[in-house]
Amino acid sequence: MKKILIDENIKYYRANLHCHSTISDGKKTVEELKRDYMARGYSIIAFTDHDIYVNHDNLTDESFVALNSYELDVSEAEAPEREAKKTCHLCYIALDKENDISLCFNNEKYIWGNAESFKDFQHYIGTPDYERVYSAEGINDMIRLGIENGFYVTYNHPIWSCESFPQFSEYSGMNAMEIVNYSSIVSGWDDDNSHFYEEMLNLGNSVHCIATDDNHNRHDDDNPMCDSYGGYTMIGAEKLEYSLITKSLVEGNFYCCVGDYKNDAPEIKSLVYEDGKVYIRTSDARKITIKHNTRCARSRNAENGKTVNDAVFEVDENAKWFRLTVIDEKGYKAYTNAYFLDDIRSK
Ligand SMILES: [Zn+2]
Ligand SMILES: [Zn+2]
Incomplete structure (x- = not known):
């Protein structure tokens, strides 16, 4: 019996599946990110700005796919200071680019950066508030909503989040776990989580592993503190088309890499x-x-x-x-x- 797991006959496109722009708390515009990542050989970016779903179809062309996506977070309610709070961050990547559902929205809470100044944000004003709860039940509800509404859901940077086995062992249903979060590594955390990933597998979770930048670009691209180009995922597809890329994500037709801001893996x-x-x-x-x-x-x-x-x-x-x-x-x-x-x- 023969099974091709990584196919030498199709192309593997370089992707950053976790990226912040000026829409939330990043320093580059989405246009600058597309330009700079394409210059480094990337074909795909998931623009995962915090909490607000902005459609980026205008950036997609024959040589680039902008995955429509966002990142949601929920933190412990009671802790002495922000840095002591455990938190859980999840990215939602729309499988269908027409999907415009902004999940777990709240008209007043959880709003990061410049989100309120974007026109897409106004679209959601008045939708019923969702109360995010930092508990296994609350987080699993956020994951379930993502899956049921047509998103690829990733569990992000457990080390940066101060989460460990007692927390994430109770999370279930996500598609993938970040095995590498490059911006966390650049900042000093050891977010290279093979062991945690394997613990999730051993609990019976059939999850994928991805490597991402989670870049905010507070430093120039030639600065060693640059948080771009280090964590990436190589996605196999017959053609560079939105629906084919998300199909490959769901099917796990990819592998992931950790290099650094100057060197490929x-x-x-x-x-x-x-x-x-x-x-x-x-x-x-x-x-x-x-x-x-x-x-x-x-x-x-x-x-x-x-x-x-x-x-x-x-x-x-x-x-x-x-x-x-x-x-x-x-x-x-x-x-x-x-x-x-x-x-x-x-x-
Ligand atoms: Zn995050
Ligand atoms: Zn992020």
């Missing part, structure tokens, strides 16, 4: 499962690993200053899932999603 050129083995081909790498939920991990390492560009691994057939990581000489990484063996066998 390694590339995964193909990944194929066949009869109990996985075959991976990559750009120049120092190390390629496979991990399972069982006590079974394997790696192929470069020797004597050489690089590796492929590996073949036996899959532990008793495992529930496996995933691969590619690390290059500078330590930059590419992460695959987890693949569940039951899914592979059933297709």
